Amino acid sequence: MVEWFGAGDYELARQVLQRGVAAVYLIAFLSTAAQFPALLGERGLLPVARALRPHGGRRPLSVFRWHYSDRLLRVVAAGGAAISALLVAGLPQFGPPWLPLVLFLALWGAYLSVVNIGQTFYGFGWETLLLEAGFIVAFLGSNEVAPPVTVLWFIRWLVFRLEFGAGMIKMRGDRSWRDLTALYYHHETQPMPNPLSRWAHLLPKPVHRFEVLGNHLAQLVVPFLLFAPQPVASVAAAVVIVTQLWLVATGNFAWLNVLTIVLAFAAIDDGTVHALLPAWPANGAPATAAAPLWFVVVVLAATALLVALSWWPLRNLFSRRQLMNASFNRWHLVNAYGAFGSVTTRRREIEIEGTLAEVPSDAASWLAYGFHGKPGDPARIPRQFAPYHLRLDWLMWFLALGMRDSGWFRMLLQRLLEADRATLRLLRVDPFDGERPRWVRARVFHYRFATRAERRRTGLWWMREEEGLLVAPLGLERNGGWLEADRDEN
Known part of the structure; x- marks a missing residue:
């Protein structure tokens, strides 16, 4: 019905986005089931009762606002994990477009309920990143219809904010990023080193300076190319993926890097994939039906909402007092991101x-x-x-x-x-x-x-x-x- 609405040559992108984001939700819900009761439960280190008190006359946006118990928390986490597993397997995607939409929104709502009462233990940037990603990916539809082009573009805007915001916070925050010495210290002082962190730390200092320079290129220049025509956009996404894989190899940053890699696929089209892997069809898997009018209306309405909410993070990107990992609304949609605005040297x-x-x-x-x-x-x-x-x-x-x-x-x-x-x-x-x-x-x-x-x-x-x-x-x-x-x- 609306020819421009569907991006039929981004089928691989949709599969990676839906299954990848669902996989991260699966990890998040399993983590919640294992850790939340001890950290924040009825006998937790920060009992959740204090987070349920009204602030400014409003209670937190959460299904637990009326009642919390460790048992109910585990039920919500188990339900979220089960839905996530189905989406990872790709089963709901074989149904009508409303089915993955409803299930992803259920994941978003359930995890939003957890984050909004999670206090300090859920105050990390990748929590809001997962919430925003889950909400947007919900509108990618099912295999029956082509991926909506507006949703794919908005995910690119998310990756842009994620990368460019991190680059700007570094340039504004710490001289060591500007004089290229930040990685003399970072691999050693990062929150949670991994088996390769020591090896990375002991690399020669010229290599560290090259790392920082490469980081600036990947975060301050490459993000603009995500909006360029193909195959430039795919190349830009590949650069983001490679730099994130380096961070995966040398540190433990929860799901931040993995989720960024998944989201970067929104800029990779099937034609570019076909040029590298001829077994993948150049036009992906053709949709079996045109997008129904209700789906087009719902997606465009969601896109309009997200565009309207983009004003605050856009202004933040160019603010002298740039906020890092900030949400501007109760739904944790269209957030500001950034990491390591300052580098610990000891x-x-x-x-x-x-x-x-x-x-x-x-x-x-x-x-x-x-x-x-x-x-x-x-x-x-x-x-x-x-x-x-x-x-x-x-x-x-x-x-x-x-x-x-x-x-x-x-x-x-x-x-x-x-x-x-x-x-x-x-x-x-x-x-x-x-x-x-x-x-x-x-x-x-x-x-x-x-x-x-x-x-x-x-x-x-x-x-x-x-x-x-x-x-x-x-x-x-x-x-x-x-x-x-x-x-x-x-």
Whole structure:
């Protein structure tokens, strides 16, 4: 009915976008089911009840605004994971165009309900990115109709904001990005290094300067080419994908990089894919029916809404006081993005220790709790966890930078003193095997990657030096109150 409406030569793009975004939702809901109750549930570190209080006369936009329980949370997460799995398999896409539309909007609504009560533990830019991506991808339709061209263009606009916003925040935020020295430090001080981070850190400094230069090119120039005619747009998308793969290879940034890679496919047409992979048809899989009028109207209405909401993030891109990872509405649609506006040059890590000793002196036997993604044991090689999101580990990194804990860290220490099973399941190592320690404390260390010579001599992956005590020994009295050690005992 409307010939310009369908982009029949972007079938691969639609398949990657729908299945890829659904796969990330699957990971997000599994992460929520595993971590939310211990972090934010009825006995969480930041109980969700405080997020459900009215703010400015309004309650958060969430299905939990009327009632929250850990059981209901798990039901919502399980339902979201099930719907995501169906979309990853591509089954709803064989139905009418309304079916994947409704299911993606259900994912968006369910995860919006979680994020809006997730407080600090859900305050990451990739949460809003996933919400925005899920909402937009909902309007790509099913295999019966060609992918709507307006939706594909808006996803390109999302990738543009994501990349160009990150590039601008770097140029405005830290001199090290401007003088090309940022990666002298970043691989070592990033929130959660992976097995290749040390190798990347030890590359020669000229290579690091080239990395930064390449980053500026990929984030400040290439995004404009996403809107160019083919095959230029496909080449620009390929550059975005390659740079994101480098970030995947050298760090753990939850699903940020994977989702960016998926979204970049909105600029890759079937003709370009066919030129590289002749087995893929040049015009994709032809639609079996013309888009019904109702679908055209719904998609155009959604596009108009998104265009109207674009004013605030567009203005933000060129503002001297550019906001990073900000939402301008309650629905987390058409957001502002950015990362690492400043680069940490010194890695500080907080190590939590406990003891069974009656007197918490330095002579007592203190045993360290182990986290999954944080550096702890200097001999332990960092692991790869992304695209899975270790929320507590990330907050511990921010805490070491001087972030206010808003009470969650104090509650974490209390839960460790109680040997709370849900909390201990968030950790890699409980040195007391479920037994309650009598005292806990938190020490601060300076960590750096071992040089090649230090690695050969000591076998260690990290070198560390103690900087001081963050929290002096704490215990729990029988009535649940805090018991502080006598300073003369330390």
